[in-house]
Amino acid sequence: PTFLKVKANKLPNPFFVGMAVKANQLDSGSKYDAILKNEFSSISAEYEMKMNPISTASGVYNWAAADKIVAYGNANGINVHGHALVWHVAVPSWLTNFSGTDAEFTAEVKKYITDVVTHYAGKVKSWDVVNEAVDDNSVNLRNTVFLQRMGPNYIKDCFKWARDAANAAGDKNLLLFYNDYATSTNIPKQNKMFSIIDDLKASNLIDGVGFQMHNTYLSPTKTQIETDINRAVAKGLKIHVSELDIQVNPANDISSFTNERRLAQKEKYKEIVKIYNALPAANKYALTVWGFKDNESWIPYSTDLNHTGNDWPLLYDSNFALKSAHTGFLEGL
Numbered sequence: 020p021t022f023l024k025v026k027a028n029k030l031p032n033p034f035f036v037g038m039a040v041k042a043n044q045l046d047s048g049s050k051y052d053a054i055l056k057n058e059f060s061s062i063s064a065e066y067e068m069k070m071n072p073i074s075t076a077s078g079v080y081n082w083a084a085a086d087k088i089v090a091y092g093n094a095n096g097i098n099v100h101g102h103a104l105v106w107h108v109a110v111p112s113w114l115t116n117f118s119g120t121d122a123e124f125t126a127e128v129k130k131y132i133t134d135v136v137t138h139y140a141g142k143v144k145s146w147d148v149v150n151e152a153v154d155d156n157s158v159n160l161r162n163t164v165f166l167q168r169m170g171p172n173y174i175k176d177c178f179k180w181a182r183d184a185a186n187a188a189g190d191k192n193l194l195l196f197y198n199d200y201a202t203s204t205n206i207p208k209q210n211k212m213f214s215i216i217d218d219l220k221a222s223n224l225i226d227g228v229g230f231q232m233h234n235t236y237l238s239p240t241k242t243q244i245e246t247d248i249n250r251a252v253a254k255g256l257k258i259h260v261s262e263l264d265i266q267v268n269p270a271n272d273i274s275s276f277t278n279e280r281r282l283a284q285k286e287k288y289k290e291i292v293k294i295y296n297a298l299p300a301a302n303k304y305a306l307t308v309w310g311f312k313d314n315e316s317w318i319p320y321s322t323d324l325n326h327t328g329n330d331w332p333l334l335y336d337s338n339f340a341l342k343s344a345h346t347g348f349l350e351g352l
């Protein structure tokens with residue numbers, strides 16, 4: 020078979036093909052390990068590089084799983100994308116329930132960002148500094164503990180602390196990303212995201228935008244995706260399609276994976292890869308798929324997504340067999 024990264028590497032303007040991983044998949048000799056080394060040139064941690072698993076108490080860190088992921092990438096010539104320093108869903112309870120003042124809370128966040136960026140300086144190529152900061156139903160910032168405790172400048176502060184930590188550690192090339200979802204279809208949200216990005220860009224604090232792309236076989240349309248991404252291209256930013264998966268059963272109207280949906284999914288994967296591949300070289304970075312096997316995807320029955328049924332959103336089936344989605348990805352390259 021043709022492997023994804025092999026084909027992507029031969030393009031006139033190549034880019035990384037990424038996979039979301041968990042530390043326990045990386046033991047050598049595992050099927051995940053073999054597929055990773057053959058097919059993928061970048062990794063993101065699906066869970067273990069978020070604040071909740073790393074920060075067990077103020078100034079106390081559990082690096083084990085995150086270190087394993089980063090070391091795996093470094094040892095195997097695989098790019099490592101850091102995901103994510105600040106995300107409202109992955110706040111450790113000690114910080115959620117922090118009883119100190121707002122200034123002390125802010126100091127804890129600054130210390131966390133500084134310590135993590137320093138720990139991985141030179142080992143992680145890029146970080147999602149802030150993830151999902153825009154509200155879904157308004158043009159406001161999401162009402163998170165970070166907004167409540169630190170005020171509306173918290174996003175800029177977090178990027179500044181990340182940049183300062185990288186520079187102090189001698190890593191002048193760390194790429195800082197803002198990452199969010201559903202910005203191609205939710206235009207008020209898209210506009211708000213780009214106002215945040217403009218503000219960061221004006222202070223030279225941002226290098227790229229992560230578009231999660233937890234898409235469905237119907238949505239967003241090609242034009243919607245292109246319009247969204249092109250706004251970031253026009254600002255000279257790198258583009259990361261950061262968490263790609265394509266649901267085929269968002270309305271829970273099928274009980275098994277039908278041929279019709281299989282082909283629709285294949286076409287959607289192809290469409291997105293083609294959109295990405297057509298970007299100018301300077302704007303390319305990575306296109307990352309959010310998990311290996313359908314049966315291990317976060318999508319089926321996800322309460323975050325109000326997904327009420329089973330689904331088959333990824334490139335490999337539950338037996339690691341290549342799906343038509345994988346063929347679609349290859350055809351887009």
Ligand code: XIL
Pocket residue numbers: 065066150231262317
């Ligand atoms: C999800 C992971 O897939 C799950 O395994 C984990 O339990 C929760 O997080 N947006 C993001 C990702 O930025 O970090 C989320 O990943 C999916 C939604």
